[in-house]
Amino acid sequence: MTFSLFQRCGEILFENPDQNVKCVCMLGDVRLKGQTGVPAERRGSYPFIDFRLLNNTTHSGEIGTKKKVKRLLSFQRYFHASRLLRGIIPQAPLHLLDEDYLGQARHMLSKVGMWDFDIFLFDRLTNGNSLVTLLCHLFNTHGLIHHFKLDMVTLHRFLVMVQEDYHSQNPYHNAVHAADVTQAMHCYLKEPKLASFLTPLDIMLGLLAAAAHDVDHPGVNQPFLIKTNHHLANLYQNMSVLENHHWRSTIGMLRESRLLAHLPKEMTQDIEQQLGSLILATDINRQNEFLTRLKTHLHNKDLRLEDVHDRHFMLQIALKCADICNPCRIWEMSKQWSERVCEEFYRQGDLEQKFELEISPLCNQQKDSIPSIQIGFMTYIVEPLFREWARFTGNSALSENMLRHLSHNKAQWKSLLPKQQRSSSGGGGGGGEDQAGQGTENEEQTGTIGDAP
Numbered sequence: 001m002t003f004s005l006f007q008r009c010g011e012i013l014f015e016n017p018d019q020n021v022k023c024v025c026m027l028g029d030v031r032l033k034g035q036t037g038v039p040a041e042r043r044g045s046y047p048f049i050d051f052r053l054l055n056n057t058t059h060s061g062e063i064g065t066k067k068k069v070k071r072l073l074s075f076q077r078y079f080h081a082s083r084l085l086r087g088i089i090p091q092a093p094l095h096l097l098d099e100d101y102l103g104q105a106r107h108m109l110s111k112v113g114m115w116d117f118d119i120f121l122f123d124r125l126t127n128g129n130s131l132v133t134l135l136c137h138l139f140n141t142h143g144l145i146h147h148f149k150l151d152m153v154t155l156h157r158f159l160v161m162v163q164e165d166y167h168s169q170n171p172y173h174n175a176v177h178a179a180d181v182t183q184a185m186h187c188y189l190k191e192p193k194l195a196s197f198l199t200p201l202d203i204m205l206g207l208l209a210a211a212a213h214d215v216d217h218p219g220v221n222q223p224f225l226i227k228t229n230h231h232l233a234n235l236y237q238n239m240s241v242l243e244n245h246h247w248r249s250t251i252g253m254l255r256e257s258r259l260l261a262h263l264p265k266e267m268t269q270d271i272e273q274q275l276g277s278l279i280l281a282t283d284i285n286r287q288n289e290f291l292t293r294l295k296t297h298l299h300n301k302d303l304r305l306e307d308v309h310d311r312h313f314m315l316q317i318a319l320k321c322a323d324i325c326n327p328c329r330i331w332e333m334s335k336q337w338s339e340r341v342c343e344e345f346y347r348q349g350d351l352e353q354k355f356e357l358e359i360s361p362l363c364n365q366q367k368d369s370i371p372s373i374q375i376g377f378m379t380y381i382v383e384p385l386f387r388e389w390a391r392f393t394g395n396s397a398l399s400e401n402m403l404r405h406l407s408h409n410k411a412q413w414k415s416l417l418p419k420q421q422r423s424s425s426g427g428g429g430g431g432g433e434d435q436a437g438q439g440t441e442n443e444e445q446t447g448t449i450g451d452a453p
Helices: 051-055 066-085 103-109 119-125 130-141 152-164 175-189 200-212 222-227 231-235 241-257 265-280 284-300 308-323 331-354 370-393 397-415 419-425 432-438
Strands: 012-015 021-024
Touching: 103 119, 103 130, 119 130, 119 175, 119 331, 130 152, 130 175, 130 200, 152 175, 152 200, 152 241, 175 200, 175 308, 200 241, 200 265, 200 308, 222 231, 222 241, 222 331, 231 241, 241 265, 265 308, 284 308, 284 370, 308 370, 331 370, 331 397, 370 397
Parallel strands: none
Antiparallel strands: 012 021
16 A cells, blocks of 8 residues: 655656756745756755654544645745745854853863763753754864865854754654764774875765765655655655755755855865765665675775775765764663664654554564664674774774674673573574565664665
């Protein structure tokens, strides 16, 4: 049974056929024309999944009235567009650039390169502005503002746009997750085997990609968008749907903010393309592709980080590691992330059940426990990648620390399995071989490739 949760308003226009540029014309929504051949999505073009609205419906194949849905989506698009036109930047006034460097928040930023950095505490200390505050600090620390002659106010405006395009109602895929991935990326960029080769452009690309890699995530996965006939699934032909949207939304915000408008056109084109390559690498459906290539490089010992292509590949690997590093954090933080992502899975499962859709793997709260999901995810996704990352870093102190946490956390989840599952869990803990073979969408905390949020 398939149906469209959100009616498409408008049509797909094919402009510049030679470049196969596609534009979605949404009602009340203005797309940014791509001056570089890369389509850029307007902020707010992604109609979010409003669980309150869905839960109030009485018929399985219907979400309120069409008029009600259109009103909701139109208001969201209007809100996103109009606040910029009015010059309003809500929730994150400019004074946070000074005030948030004081007291406890400033003390935490002095330790931003430590692996035990508590992003949840930092988000509270910055009044929910962890992503903006962290990126402003890191851009300054790495000398990117001076090197690229960035305007601080424009940078701040762009980062606010990114932070606000994350959905705070998502338990997992929200701005705090983006800040956590960015902090991890900062740690990886400091690894001795990599750091000495990085250029300012590499560092800026790595931080920007980490900050924006899940922007405008709806809290459901690619298979959900496909089986509900969402317009983005059609636009991107069911291939890396969310990752393509995250990338193009980022480009839209870069152009809208004019953060890089003073740079040569060739450089901005290169930045946009490389951001796309990095963000698209976070698609877990491509896990084996990247892992196999990394293993081959390490076996042949032919990585030449002086070469821009090899360096970019390792930035892709670093971002993939940062994106799924939660099981490598200390138990208290790792457990919190696990509970959050599983809550997001279960919400999708509840939606699917409500609308008589097949419940996606790992999304059935009655069958898929948090311990079994996490053990499968660690066994089949996290451990293989981080073992190869440790080989690349030469078993650095950070890599050994992460692998210790990973081993400890896996043991903790095994101890929380129901008794009848412990003896049969082996290394997979209820995830089993099915989880290894099926796969998840892009996201982070699952043992199935291609089927989780």
